[in-house]
Amino acid sequence: MxxxxxxxxxxxxxxxxxxxxxxxxxxxxxxxxxxxxxxRLTWHDFWAIITDARVLAALRLSFSTALFAAVINGVIGTLLAWVLVRYSFPGRKIIEAMIDLPFALPTAVAGIALTALYAPTGWVGQFATSLGFKIAYTPLGITLALTFVTLPFVVRTVQPVLADFPREVEEAAACLGAKPWQVFRHVLAPALLPAWLTGFALAFARGVGEYGSVIFIAGNMPMKTEILPLLIMVKLEQFNYPGATSIGVLMLVVSFILLLLINLLQRRIQTP
Structure with missing residues (x-):
């Protein structure tokens, strides 16, 4: 027995x-x-709050910049993960630590540093101003801030999957006549896609709720560069708790629906 x-x-x-x-x-x-x-609010009052023009403008800005930042990191983060896994070079450990820096760095410090860099008088911002466009205090600046804070999510999600992927499978595909792009498309991409979607979802979720690194570089102009978390803080400072709660519920529902769709897509891809 x-x-x-x-x-x-x-x-x-x-x-x-x-x-x-x-x-x-x-x-x-x-x-x-x-x-x-x-x-506790009536449906009429709740609908009036969440359909206010200022709220909808902040909603579009928060979700669009978070989406763009997640897409950018989906590409750049995958390339960084590829370099860190497939190549050995001097300074590799330093780059590894730099990728994790947004996790440890206070978001307010990141916001101040990015603002000083991309403001019209900053090291990079002054060149952009001379070319006729602005980075700080625009949606572009918000996207850059979100790209900074969400980069580790994609890299650290894709990196272990890529490290565990057997190189023999790629070599076998190449021996059978597959070109490098065909190897990536038919061999690597299907294996990496679930992890990539996970990293994308994490980066997107973090970007939607990010506050500290954005308020400094955004400029916080209503209807232009005001993000939804900042609008909630404004409502709280005005002791408008019903308004802040209604916006929070709206933000939660939209985020949940988008993340649910991403998870359903990920499950469908994983299902043979």
Whole structure:
């Protein structure tokens, strides 16, 4: 008779209970409280708040800049992951540390540094001004700030998958006559796509809710460079708690729908 080994951690029932309790205290209860508070408003009042022109402008700006930043990092982050995995060169460890820097650096410090660099009088901003366009205090500046803070999500998601991918599969495809682009398209891309989508979703989610690194470089002009998290802070400073809660609910619902679609796409790709 075989001996049954005891599990390293408690059984399914206990671990699931701890998991649900933790998620409820940290995630579900705070979010549910926000919905309960917003439910005190009538539908007419709630609709009037979330369809205000200033709110819709901030919504478009927040989600569009976060989307562009996630797409940019989807390309650049994949290239960085490729270089770090496939090549050995002097200074590789330094680049590894620099990629993780946005995780450790306070977002306010990043915002101040980027503003000083891209402002009209900054090292880079003065050249842009001489060419007739601005970087700081525009949606372009917001996108650059979000690109900075969300870069590690794509790199650290794609890098381990690329490191574990067997090189023999690529070599076999090349021996069968596949060209480099065909190897990437038919061999590497299908294996990397689920991880890439995960990194893209994480970068997008972080970009939508980013506050500290954006407020300095955005200029915070209503209807132009005012992001949705800043508008929520403005409502709170005005003691307009129903307005802040309604905007928060709108932001949560839109983010959840977009992330759900990304996850469904990822699951469909992974399903054989």
């Amino acid at each position: 075989s001996r049954r080994l005891s599990p390293v951690i408690p059984g399914f029932g206990l671990t699931l209970g701890y998991t649900l309790l933790y998620l409820s205290l940290v995630v579900l209860i705070p979010l549910a409280t926000m919905f309960v508070f917003a439910a």
